[in-house]
Amino acid sequence: MLVFPNAKINIGLNIVEKRPDGFHNIESCFYPVGWKDALEITTITAFSVEFDGIAIPGDQSDNICVRAYKLIAEEYPLPPVKIHLLKAIPIGAGLGGGSADAAFAIKALNDLFELEISFEKQLSYARRLGSDCAFFILNQPAYCFGKGDQFERIDIGLAGKWIVLVNPGIHISTIEAYAGVVPKPSGSDLREVLRLPVSEWNGIVKNDFEATLFEKYPLLEEIKAELYKQGAAYASMSGSGSTIFGIFDQEKDLVEVFERYKVWQGALQ
Ligand SMILES: C[C@@](CO)(OP(=O)(O)O)[C@H](O)COP(=O)(O)OP(=O)(O)OC[C@H]1O[C@@H](n2ccc(N)nc2=O)[C@H](O)[C@@H]1O
Numbered sequence: 001m002l003v004f005p006n007a008k009i010n011i012g013l014n015i016v017e018k019r020p021d022g023f024h025n026i027e028s029c030f031y032p033v034g035w036k037d038a039l040e041i042t043t044i045t046a047f048s049v050e051f052d053g054i055a056i057p058g059d060q061s062d063n064i065c066v067r068a069y070k071l072i073a074e075e076y077p078l079p080p081v082k083i084h085l086l087k088a089i090p091i092g093a094g095l096g097g098g099s100a101d102a103a104f105a106i107k108a109l110n111d112l113f114e115l116e117i118s119f120e121k122q123l124s125y126a127r128r129l130g131s132d133c134a135f136f137i138l139n140q141p142a143y144c145f146g147k148g149d150q151f152e153r154i155d156i157g158l159a160g161k162w163i164v165l166v167n168p169g170i171h172i173s174t175i176e177a178y179a180g181v182v183p184k185p186s187g188s189d190l191r192e193v194l195r196l197p198v199s200e201w202n203g204i205v206k207n208d209f210e211a212t213l214f215e216k217y218p219l220l221e222e223i224k225a226e227l228y229k230q231g232a233a234y235a236s237m238s239g240s241g242s243t244i245f246g247i248f249d250q251e252k253d254l255v256e257v258f259e260r261y262k263v264w265q266g267a268l269q
């Protein structure tokens with residue numbers, strides 16, 4: 001079975017409080033985008049994994065796809081599989097690529113072996129693998145809260161708008177990014193704020209990671225400024241960075257402008 005795990009962006013990201021378990025409660029709109037990996041799961045006589053594309057840090061047995069398989073195999077009699085991942089989504093980039101791989105692995109195993117795992121149970125497996133992971137089970141625009149693992153559907157009418165994602169290749173660890181932020185209540189309801197026209201979001205829809213990370217990596221702020229210079233209606237860092245995205249009213253080709261970096265551009269669904 002061949003599936004294509006996609007990235008997400010965060011439109012607004014409020015880090016509102018530190019929790020007793022060490023995690024943070026956040027408020028954010030997660031929105032799927034078309035930058036994709038390819039993940040193939042097939043039956044085989046002995047379990048194996050193969051990785052192509054961007055090198056993934058860490059041991060193969062720690063790969064989140066392998067962890068997803070092992071988690072489901074604890075409760076369901078799964079045969080051995082071959083997991084083949086072609087990694088294209090930049091890593092440590094605020095795009096949730098690893099979480100997407102895990103969620104799509106859960107869904108693919110469920111479909112391939114007709115396990116009939118309920119949607120709620122798929123969510124609970126996903127939550128055990130990562131805070132961002134449950135969102136990718138639904139994989140629709142959502143207002144996310146709690147650790148980022150609770151969500152409700154949100155319709156902010158971006159379908160058809162053009163998005164450009166720019167990744168300068170700076171790897172930012174999620175733990176490092178959270179450690180640099182002092183949580184504070186957001187003071188407004190992001191769901192309400194996102195009802196404003198996109199062109200009014202600048203300065204109002206904020207990512208709380210930007211302040212510290214822009215200070216540490218000024219290039220990120222420069223990329224954001226360039227996206228506005230190119231006519232973006234709204235631009236922001238995604239998640240814990242380092243990817244910066246711009247939303248445009250019309251199709252825009254910025255590959256040459258950002259030729260030194262990885263760029264993905266396409267229409268929002
Ligand atoms: C920042 C966000 C925003 O969407 O995304 P990315 O930028 O990584 O894609 C997420 O909160 C990342 O979620 P995810 O990448 O799944 O994180 P996890 O694996 O659950 O946690 C990694 C580490 O990040 C910190 N963490 C994560 C989530 C959260 N709500 N509070 C935290 O403090 C914890 O230190 C945790 O040990």
Ligand SMILES: Nc1ncnc2c1ncn2[C@@H]1O[C@H](COP(=O)(O)OP(=O)(O)O)[C@@H](O)[C@H]1O
Nearest residue numbers: 057063064091092093094095096097098099101
């Ligand atoms: N399939 C995978 N794809 C990407 N990263 C993975 C994967 N499996 C495990 N990881 C680990 O998860 C970390 C975070 O990856 P990723 O989800 O791409 O970043 P981000 O949280 O910034 O979106 C990586 O540095 C890597 O060590």
